[in-house]
Amino acid sequence: MLNNPGMERQDIEVFLTLAEELHFARTAERLRLAPASISQTIRKLERRFGAPLFTRTTRRVDLTPLGRQLLDDLGPAYARVQAAIERAVTAGRGETGELRLGYMSAAVARRVLTLIDAVRGHVPGIQVNIIETALADLYGPLRRAEVDLSVLPLPVAEPDLTVGPVLLSETALLAVSTTHPLARRAPVTTDDLAEQTFLFAQGLPEYWVEHHLPTTRSTARVTTLPGFQEMLAYAASGHGVALVGAQVEQLYPRPNLTCLPIEGGPTFDYALVWRTDDLSPPAATFLHHAQTHRT
Structure with missing residues (x-):
């Protein structure tokens, strides 16, 4: 999934952060992006997968079953990639x-x-x-x-x-x-x-x-x-x-x-x-x- 050209690193970060926050404004604040950019990214991903990843109402944002499946598959893999990058950066700085x-x-x-x-x-x-x-x-x-x-x-x-x-x-x-x-x-x-x-x-x-x-x-x-x-x-x-x-x-x-x-x-x-x-x-x-x- 991480190498899929249809899902860039920012796409992954937006999805994972929104899955954690379940709030578009807080997600935008954490990632320092415009709220409209968060919505556009999620719509792009949903078109890519052919089904909604989140349900939205005026009061609530929730993961759909497809969104939950993607989170379960993608979250640990992305965490491992981030950890590997951090270890490499730390080693390159001479800190390990x-x-x-x-x-x-x-x-x-x-x-x-x-x-x-x-x-x-x-x-x-x-x-x-x-x-x-x-x-x-x-x-x-x-x-x-x-x-x-x-x-x-x-x-x-x-x-x-x-x-x-x-x-x-x-x-x-x-x-x-x-x-x-x-x-x-x-x-x-x-x-x-x-x-x-x-x-x-x-x-x-x-x-x-x-x-x-x-x-x-x-x-x-x-x-x-x-x-x-x-x-x-x-x-x-x-x-x-x-x-x-x-x-x-x-x-x-x-x-x-x-x-x-x-x-x-x-x-x-x-x-x-x-x-x-x-x-x-x-x-x-x-x-x-x-x-x-x-x-």
């Missing part, structure tokens, strides 16, 4: 759907979960799944489309990735063994760090390493390890020093590890990042609310 959000540290996870709760309060139709990613595979999950957005430590200078709002800034500390000569110094200065062996995860871009080195690249030695836990283990055993976030001692405590402030107060800044040519509607909606609710 699944969002896979990557994060790579427990400190970031706290901020991410708070943000997810705030976004869900405004857009409950988005389902957000968080996925932990590895420091040694910083951009891999995004590039393999395993996540739609990822919270990554800056800088990110990749031509296929776009950087969005910063969600968290965390003071950078120097993780050293409790027996290390620097362990009793606070804050640690740039001069103190000359000739130290700095521990970084494997696979990090050279520009990222240079950005976070608190001393010049020419005076620092860099050792790369499989991941973050290995960095902490090596630092705790006195085989180098590692740059870590301020919450490491609380979140990853080790008996032989201490974290020292660094003169100048460097930070780790974490921002939302996505594939430049592939931002889904749910991801775009999440980004919008992330910018609104960032602290």
Whole structure:
């Protein structure tokens, strides 16, 4: 019936609304049409079907048996069509759907979960799944489309990735063994760090390493390890020093590890990042609310 060229969408809306209101003037008001237009549409439909759909008197409008049959057949079908259209519009606006959000540290996870709760309060139709990613595979999950957005430590200078709002800034500390000569110094200065062996995860871009080195690249030695836990283990055993976030001692405590402030107060800044040519509607909606609710 919905595809019948003799019954257009407005015809259907007029019939269904009049069947509910049983009053021509109220139907015209609801549909914002002239009363004469309602009467003309109903007459056109009755000519199409070859029989009256409504009985009219000066006091009352009622459905005829044919009108009741048409209502019973057409009403549910039209409701399903309208619901399908609404779902498509909502999905297109990014108000429904699944969002896979990557994060790579427990400190970031706290901020991410708070943000997810705030976004869900405004857009409950988005389902957000968080996925932990590895420091040694910083951009891999995004590039393999395993996540739609990822919270990554800056800088990110990749031509296929776009950087969005910063969600968290965390003071950078120097993780050293409790027996290390620097362990009793606070804050640690740039001069103190000359000739130290700095521990970084494997696979990090050279520009990222240079950005976070608190001393010049020419005076620092860099050792790369499989991941973050290995960095902490090596630092705790006195085989180098590692740059870590301020919450490491609380979140990853080790008996032989201490974290020292660094003169100048460097930070780790974490921002939302996505594939430049592939931002889904749910991801775009999440980004919008992330910018609104960032602290």
